[in-house]
Amino acid sequence: MKKTMNTSRKNRKICLVVVGSIGIDAIKTPADQKANLLGGSASYACASASFFTNVGMVGVVGTDFPPAFEELYEKFNIDLSGLQKAEGRTFRWSGVYDADMINRRTIFTELNVFEKFSPELPEEYCSSPLILLGNISPELQLRVLSQAKAPKFVIADTMDLWINTSRKKLMELISKVNMLTLNDSEARLLTGEYNLRKCAEVIRKWGPEYIVIKKGEHGAMLMTGRGVFIIPAYPVDEVKDPTGAGDSFAGGFMGALAVERVINDNAIKRSLLAGSVVASFGVEDFSLNRMNAISRLDINARLNELKNMIDFN
Amino acid sequence: MKKTMNTSRKNRKICLVVVGSIGIDAIKTPADQKANLLGGSASYACASASFFTNVGMVGVVGTDFPPAFEELYEKFNIDLSGLQKAEGRTFRWSGVYDADMINRRTIFTELNVFEKFSPELPEEYCSSPLILLGNISPELQLRVLSQAKAPKFVIADTMDLWINTSRKKLMELISKVNMLTLNDSEARLLTGEYNLRKCAEVIRKWGPEYIVIKKGEHGAMLMTGRGVFIIPAYPVDEVKDPTGAGDSFAGGFMGALAVERVINDNAIKRSLLAGSVVASFGVEDFSLNRMNAISRLDINARLNELKNMIDFN
Numbered sequence: 001m002k003k004t005m006n007t008s009r010k011n012r013k014i015c016l017v018v019v020g021s022i023g024i025d026a027i028k029t030p031a032d033q034k035a036n037l038l039g040g041s042a043s044y045a046c047a048s049a050s051f052f053t054n055v056g057m058v059g060v061v062g063t064d065f066p067p068a069f070e071e072l073y074e075k076f077n078i079d080l081s082g083l084q085k086a087e088g089r090t091f092r093w094s095g096v097y098d099a100d101m102i103n104r105r106t107i108f109t110e111l112n113v114f115e116k117f118s119p120e121l122p123e124e125y126c127s128s129p130l131i132l133l134g135n136i137s138p139e140l141q142l143r144v145l146s147q148a149k150a151p152k153f154v155i156a157d158t159m160d161l162w163i164n165t166s167r168k169k170l171m172e173l174i175s176k177v178n179m180l181t182l183n184d185s186e187a188r189l190l191t192g193e194y195n196l197r198k199c200a201e202v203i204r205k206w207g208p209e210y211i212v213i214k215k216g217e218h219g220a221m222l223m224t225g226r227g228v229f230i231i232p233a234y235p236v237d238e239v240k241d242p243t244g245a246g247d248s249f250a251g252g253f254m255g256a257l258a259v260e261r262v263i264n265d266n267a268i269k270r271s272l273l274a275g276s277v278v279a280s281f282g283v284e285d286f287s288l289n290r291m292n293a294i295s296r297l298d299i300n301a302r303l304n305e306l307k308n309m310i311d312f313n
Numbered sequence: 314m315k316k317t318m319n320t321s322r323k324n325r326k327i328c329l330v331v332v333g334s335i336g337i338d339a340i341k342t343p344a345d346q347k348a349n350l351l352g353g354s355a356s357y358a359c360a361s362a363s364f365f366t367n368v369g370m371v372g373v374v375g376t377d378f379p380p381a382f383e384e385l386y387e388k389f390n391i392d393l394s395g396l397q398k399a400e401g402r403t404f405r406w407s408g409v410y411d412a413d414m415i416n417r418r419t420i421f422t423e424l425n426v427f428e429k430f431s432p433e434l435p436e437e438y439c440s441s442p443l444i445l446l447g448n449i450s451p452e453l454q455l456r457v458l459s460q461a462k463a464p465k466f467v468i469a470d471t472m473d474l475w476i477n478t479s480r481k482k483l484m485e486l487i488s489k490v491n492m493l494t495l496n497d498s499e500a501r502l503l504t505g506e507y508n509l510r511k512c513a514e515v516i517r518k519w520g521p522e523y524i525v526i527k528k529g530e531h532g533a534m535l536m537t538g539r540g541v542f543i544i545p546a547y548p549v550d551e552v553k554d555p556t557g558a559g560d561s562f563a564g565g566f567m568g569a570l571a572v573e574r575v576i577n578d579n580a581i582k583r584s585l586l587a588g589s590v591v592a593s594f595g596v597e598d599f600s601l602n603r604m605n606a607i608s609r610l611d612i613n614a615r616l617n618e619l620k621n622m623i624d625f626n
Contacts, residue, residue, distance in 0.1 A: 195550055218531040221548060230622045232543045235534060237508055266626075273625050309543045310623045312586050313579075 012054045014079055015258040017125045018045045018251065019058040019144045020134025021114065022065075022083075026094040027286065029101060031240045037287040038069045039093065041134035041157070044244030045251030047288045048278040049132070050076040051296050052255030056125050058082035058144060060117040062090035072288060081122045086113040101239050102216055121147040132254045133177070134247060135159050138169035145176055153263055155179040157250055163190050171206065179210035179268075181220075181250055187213055197223065210268060214246050222272060226265060231272045234280035234306045241286045245279045248291070252278030252299075277303045325367045327392055328571040330438045331358045331564065332371040332457045333447025334427065335378075335396075339407040340599065342414065344553045350600040351382045352406065354447035354470070357557030358564030360601045361591045362445070363389040364609050365568030369438050371395035371457060373430040375403035385601060394435045399426040414552050415529055434460040445567045446490070447560060448472050451482035458489055466576055468492040470563055476503050484519065492523035492581075494533075494563055500526055510536065523581060527559050535585060539578060544585045547593035547619045554599045558592045561604070565591030565612075590616045 020042030200223030253275030260267035333355030513536030566588030573580035
């Protein structure tokens with residue numbers, strides 16, 4: 001039996017389940033460098049979603065996982081009953097960013113306990129209406145999805161690695177999700193098309209109604225059968241660490257979507273804008289540091305500021 | 314006496330004067346390559362402004378300037394009484410774009426008749442309320458400005474070359490304009506600051522109330538003392554040639570501003586959005602080809618489309 005982490009959760013209804021990596025990062029940016037950072041797609045996505053809704057985390061950590069990190073999850077009110085603790089070391093990643101804060105070089109990746117990870121959803125997660133499949137192998141993403149009973153909206157993130165090495169599983173996954181997020185070069189790699197609208201058209205035929213092309217500091221584009229929408233990024237004064245920005249964007253989006261009464265194009269656009277704002281906070285410091293220092297009020301204030309920045313009436 | 318080109322202009326009031334380069338370009342992009350193209354900052358800016366207002370062009374061409382290009386200017390209803398024809402060859406430029414359609418390499422630049430160019434405003438241009446100083450040397454930009462009697466709004470574009478070689482003249486120019494446009498690296502080079510808001514603050518202290526940071530396919534940002542505004546770019550399906558996009562943006566902006574009843578922040582934001590839309594058409598083909606194929610109606614339609622793309626209500 002897998003051991004899962006105890007949490008003093010008060011039987012809250014889980015509205016969003018997030019699966020992804022949980023890691024200990026060492027990161028160097030032009031601004032600074034830090035080691036022993038709490039990282040991983042699930043960490044960023046859960047923290048971001050937690051501003052809006054009850055989120056449950058599915059992932060694995062090793063026996064070396066610092067109690068302080070666990071306490072931080074608790075502080076964000078993240079439900080940890082889907083978080084496994086396995087014998088061995090936690091996943092580790094180290095990277096160095098170029099001056100442009102976009103391109104990065106991986107120094108090392110240690111899978112550690114992640115190597116044998118098999119996600120298992122606690123009973124109370126299986127009826128969650130929203131599922132966020134963070135950027136891990138399509139096989140693991142599918143395993144999570146197969147345990148969800150009747151999800152209303154599923155978002156999946158992916159990357160070039162899986163497009164190149166697990167295309168078949170990835171295609172199976174894509175056929176089962178409502179929204180796929182990827183960047184422009186990944187969209188081109190996946191479809192063989194250059195024009196991004198055509199890329200989105202091709203992917204939409206495979207299943208997902210919504211395609212989000214992520215453009216980092218330049219925001220994102222939502223492509224649907226009804227048109228293209230621009231999701232602007234809040235112009236951050238000083239980016240300290242862009243790690244996890246895409247995960248925060250997705251997590252903030254799904255969190256905001258959880259509080260919408262109906263899921264339609266307008267709700268999705270609004271929620272994507274909220275996700276963009278949460279991500280803009282995230283990059284202002286390393287790890288979850290900045291997100292740990294803000295509240296929903298800060299998010300709302302910046303959301304209004306961003307809306308004013310694109311008001312042309 | 315300088316010879317200027319005859320035009321059958323019906324004594325229209327000139328609302329916008331544009332000075333800039335007029336060239337014959339040879340351009341290679343990943344999409345295609347073409348020679349003997351009508352180019353230059355004044356060509357793009359005047360054509361773009363012409364959709365909205367009466368624009369007069371100040372520049373110089375050689376005796377080899379093809380009559381077909383002159384006819385095209387006439388077709389755009391551009392007033393040519395400020396356009397000099399000098400003995401010799403027209404300015405020529407050749408460039409090759411990288412796959413990203415952003416970075417480009419200059420193959421050659423021949424100044425030709427531009428070398429001895431001294432802009433002279435016809436009498437009827439001197440009272441124009443709007444002046445667009447395209448990207449030429451600050452010395453020439455200042456010479457145009459000194460002939461304007463009481464301009465209401467002056468925009469100037471510049472580039473790294475002038476920042477590096479004519480900083481003193483450029484600073485004098487900057488102190489006299491209402492809006493300066495430049496890209497992020499130029500803003501940093503000019504001010505020595507990294508953070509773009511700080512760059513804008515520094516430049517604003519030198520004179521201009523409005524700073525526009527151009528970001529190519531990602532749009533632009535307007536920085537004022539009252540806040541930052543995002544000018545999105547229309548997502549073009551296929552960029553064929555990005556040459557002149559910044560000039561079209563500035564020209565379309567000033568043209569749209571000419572039809573605003575008052576010049577305030579809202580009018581400026583609206584006009585910048587219009588400029589962004591005109592520029593998005595421009596890059597869909599080489600030279601002025603695409604602009605020659607559209608009307609104000611096409612611009613309005615795309616403007617509405619772009620507004621819908623950023624509507625989050």
